Amino acid sequence: MISRMLVKMIAVLWVGIAAGWLNPAVSYSEEASEKVLKLHSGLYYTIQKGDTLWDLSERFFDSPWVWPDLWQKNSQITNPHRLYPGEQIRLFSREETQTMVVESRPEPEVAVEPQEPPYYFYPPINSVGFIKERPVRPSGAIFKVKGNKAMISYGDLVYIRPIGRPTFTPGDRFTIYRVLEPLKDGEIKADVGIQHCILGLVEITEGHPKFAMGRIVQSRQTIELNDLLMPYEARSPKITLTQSKKRLEGKIIASEGHERIFGDQAVVFIDKGRQDGVRVGQSYYIYEQEKERLDSKKKEDLLLSPVDYGDILILHTEETTATALITRAEKTVRPGARIRSPF
Structure with a gap:
């Protein structure tokens, strides 16, 4: 199966080079290829009506049985059996595809592999909020969205006002969040802390002296003007x-x-x-x-x-x-x- 996957990946890479850009879906759906969004982090395929992780895995990786890996790479999908047309899922950039070809070479056999400790797999871990006694110090805030849309969602271009002296470099990612009123303990009527709601993820596209621009690459809840940014720290979906x-x-x-x-x-x-x-x-x-x-x-x-x-x-x-x-x-x-x- 590894050989078939390598052939498939190399074929996809060859088509991307011939066309001047890499689009894993180009040979399967012209409508889908028009929906591919290119970012620093790779390529994103637009879900079409009737798509499932099962058939997308078969289409792009030559095996439907690797759908759990595709799900793991797209933690915004909370239910793997329900995909919504227009939703974006992450595929592979050219560099990642080439890397996979190199890393897929057989390695020397190991007599005894270390046993992995038991874990619970929770894909949406990066959307989990928290309560702190004091609010997180933000790196910036969204002050405008291109097109002046009422609601900010996936793919939108936003303008960011720095708070303090953060560094905004193209390709950097920041978590978008919102703080709520202090949460109270219903029994003792005392403040427990301040809830931080995780709304999505923005990838910086341009950095300027007094503002930055970024693209929304994940939207878990409705994002609004004045929502805050903090540095993105990826959390593993494997909860040991x-x-x-x-x-x-x-x-x-x-x-x-x-x-x-x-x-x-x-x-x-x-x-x-x-x-x-x-x-x-x-x-x-x-x-x-x-x-x-x-x-x-x-x-x-x-x-x-x-x-x-x-x-x-x-x-x-x-x-x-x-x-x-x-x-x-x-x-x-x-x-x-x-x-x-x-x-």
């Missing part, structure tokens, strides 16, 4: 599983979208962080513990044994809070739900 902190108890403060009820696969914030021993890759139970009066004639309530009804996986940590994914929920979860260590 690790031992949980013993005897830890806490609670879910809120879901990322501030829903009243939520469940499986919801992203939530908890009131424990690094200072409490919480680390990325740890798991904790969601539980409830009821009280019951055994004798109606007495005013004494008996605290019953805790009952677990869900699990969370830690995705990101701050000093006093953490962001987690609900990986199991046997019933509806609400803000204030209790969490505890598995042991």
Whole structure:
């Protein structure tokens, strides 16, 4: 299969050179080739009606079975079985294609390969927000979009006002984010911290003394004027599983979208962080513990044994809070739900 993939890649590269530019889709769909967006980071194919990761993998990589790798390279796709026409997915630039041909040469056999530790694969990890006691110091803010559009989305060209003395170099990427009003703990009515919502990603195209220009290369939520920028730090979608902190108890403060009820696969914030021993890759139970009066004639309530009804996986940590994914929920979860260590 490797040989077939190499032939396919070399053929694609030859066509790109003959045409003056590289477009992996040129021999399959003229409509699709017109939709390819060229950036510093590579080529982006426009999803057509009826496209699936399965058939795109077959088309470009000569095997439908590599679709998980294509999904991994496009973390903005939250559901691999549902693609939307007009959405952009990243393919390979000329340099990456050539590199792949070199790296695909057979390497010497290794007697025993090290065993990879268990992990949880979460593609949209770079869209996960967080809560900090103080807001992140921004590098800049969007002050204009080309065309004066009401909503900023994928592919739009934006103008950026520097804040402080950042360096904007073509090809650099910045995370677009927004800060919300201080989040309160519903039980104690105290501020927990400031929520940072991750909106997308911008790639710098031009740098000028008093402003910069950039192209939106990922749009996870609606982007608006005055939204902020901070340096992009890629996070691995492979969440290595690790031992949980013993005897830890806490609670879910809120879901990322501030829903009243939520469940499986919801992203939530908890009131424990690094200072409490919480680390990325740890798991904790969601539980409830009821009280019951055994004798109606007495005013004494008996605290019953805790009952677990869900699990969370830690995705990101701050000093006093953490962001987690609900990986199991046997019933509806609400803000204030209790969490505890598995042991």
